[in-house]
Amino acid sequence: MKDYEKPYIILSAAMTIDGRIASKTGDPELSDEEDWKEVHKLRTEVDAIMVGKGTILNDNPKLHIKYYDHNGYYRIVLDSDLSIPLHSKVFNYQPELYPTLICTTNHIPEEKVRKFESKENVEVIKCGESEKVDILKLMPILKQKGIKKILLEGGGTLNWSFIKNNLIDELRLTIAPWIVGGKDAISLVEGVGFSKMDEAPRFMLVNIKHRNNYVILEYTAIN
Numbered sequence: 001m002k003d004y005e006k007p008y009i010i011l012s013a014a015m016t017i018d019g020r021i022a023s024k025t026g027d028p029e030l031s032d033e034e035d036w037k038e039v040h041k042l043r044t045e046v047d048a049i050m051v052g053k054g055t056i057l058n059d060n061p062k063l064h065i066k067y068y069d070h071n072g073y074y075r076i077v078l079d080s081d082l083s084i085p086l087h088s089k090v091f092n093y094q095p096e097l098y099p100t101l102i103c104t105t106n107h108i109p110e111e112k113v114r115k116f117e118s119k120e121n122v123e124v125i126k127c128g129e130s131e132k133v134d135i136l137k138l139m140p141i142l143k144q145k146g147i148k149k150i151l152l153e154g155g156g157t158l159n160w161s162f163i164k165n166n167l168i169d170e171l172r173l174t175i176a177p178w179i180v181g182g183k184d185a186i187s188l189v190e191g192v193g194f195s196k197m198d199e200a201p202r203f204m205l206v207n208i209k210h211r212n213n214y215v216i217l218e219y220t221a222i223n
């Protein structure tokens with residue numbers, strides 16, 4: 001996909017040394033205070049934060065900004081059957097500052113759409129004829145809304161959709177000092193994966209930092 005057709009995508013995540021972004025029970029508490037500050041700083045530099053439905057159901061995040069003054073941005077959630085609870089924090093925490101876009105499929109009845117859009121500053125975008133949201137179709141729609149830069153904050157299943165379609169421009173990974181193991185613990189990237197290394201997108205390491213036993217890696221895409 002051409003750069004002018006899509007927002008610039010930065011994938012941001014905290015993971016264990018063994019590449020898990022949560023434990024097998026879904027415990028996502030990997031970041032320390034310093035890391036949160038850096039993530040929130042990064043949030044001040046984008047037009048939207050995007051997560052998948054699994055992250056909303058597991059973590060119920062506010063996707064807001066602490067520590068810095070800010071005028072808000074879009075929160076974007078991908079939910080193919082529009083089933084995340086209406087009491088989720090993305091709908092109810094400071095909607096005047098952070099409008100929420102719920103991206104779903106074309107099969108969703110209008111009545112359900114109206115229920116979600118009755119919440120303050122919530123818009124439903126129907127995008128995709130199959131069972132999942134069509135992210136290739138979604139990219140130009142978001143760009144046309146003026147969203148130039150997105151911070152993709154997971155989880156592993158949504159990250160795979162972006163990696164599979166070669167849509168990531170930049171990675172910002174924090175490696176937290178644990179090895180948690182578990183075949184059911186969510187990895188940075190889930191999905192079926194590529195068969196060969198030469199099918200997978202490659203990234204160039206542009207920065208390494210470390211502090212308090214944490215390592216921060218920054219990469220850009222090699223196209």
Ligand SMILES: NC(=O)c1ccc[n+]([C@@H]2O[C@H](COP(=O)([O-])OP(=O)(O)OC[C@H]3O[C@@H](n4cnc5c(N)ncnc54)[C@H](OP(=O)(O)O)[C@@H]3O)[C@@H](O)[C@H]2O)c1
Binds near residue numbers: 012052056081135159
């Ligand atoms: N450490 C970190 O930085 C970090 C950050 C974020 C999340 N997490 C962790 O990651 C876990 C959640 O990850 P997850 O993999 O279960 O869920 P996820 O990636 O957050 O959400 C995946 C879901 O989004 C929906 N979706 C709709 N269209 C999609 C598309 N085109 N591609 C992919 N997904 C699409 C699908 O559900 P439907 O088909 O039902 O709509 C899919 O199952 C949680 O444990 C959370 O704590 C960690």
